[in-house]
Amino acid sequence: MNAIENNYKFATTHEWVKDNGDGTVLVGISQRAQELLGDVVFVELPEEGDITTAGENFSLIESVKAASDVYAPVSGEVLAVNEALDDSPETVNESPFDEGWIAKIKLSDPADLDNLMSYERYLASLED
DSSP, rough: HHHHHHHHEOOTTSSSEEOOSSSSSEEOHHHHHHHHSSEEEEEOOOOOOOOEESSSEEEEESSSSSSSEESSOOEEEEEEEEHHHOOOHHHHHHOOTTTOOEEEESOOOGGGGGSSSOOHHHHHHHHH
């Protein structure tokens, strides 16, 4: 978990952000979120070029249990989406922090990262 501890930040709504160090981030959902959803059967991806606003929904994940909005943890422009999820949405369950990413976003305000939680703080929030 060391790579997650050092390289990922989390929103209270269970999304993660991995800072690529070049003004872009990858976004996905946390291990906890995919566990709560159960088996993912569909991911509605944003469109390349979409503008995200932190705190607003930008994707949707459907599982055998429910459908859940995915909220943008940062504001910016969607540069790429994980098209592999179209054919293999279960990747969100199998590899939420690696192959299960949803979108690559160019940050409009790098300070958005300061509003997110460290891994340790995120884990503590799950215990509340």
